[in-house]
Amino acid sequence: MAALEGAVARARGSGAPSAGDEGAAPHTARGRHPWGGRIAALGPDGAVPLPEEEGGTCVRRAPGGPEERLVPDWRDGDVF
Numbered sequence: 069m070a071a072l073e074g075a076v077a078r079a080r081g082s083g084a085p086s087a088g089d090e091g092a093a094p095h096t097a098r099g100r101h102p103w104g105g106r107i108a109a110l111g112p113d114g115a116v117p118l119p120e121e122e123g124g125t126c127v128r129r130a131p132g133g134p135e136e137r138l139v140p141d142w143r144d145g146d147v148f
Contacts, residue, residue, distance in 0.1 A: 105136035
């Protein structure tokens with residue numbers, strides 16, 4: 069898992085997998101926590117909300133509060 073995390077971090081920056089309830093345990097065991105704030109993707113017309121990703125996206129830093137947003141760059145396919 070450490071090698072995969074390193075490859076993702078080099079290719080994508082922080083690497084914030086969207087795990088869902090069933091897939092969260094391996095990520096929390098590796099020091100990631102569900103993001104507690106809003107999630108959007110930065111597209112050509114600005115930030116596009118992604119409410120379906122909220123609660124299941126794991127990050128390494130402290131969980132965000134409800135007033136904070138995680139906004140990665142837009143990319144083709146799934147953003148998370």
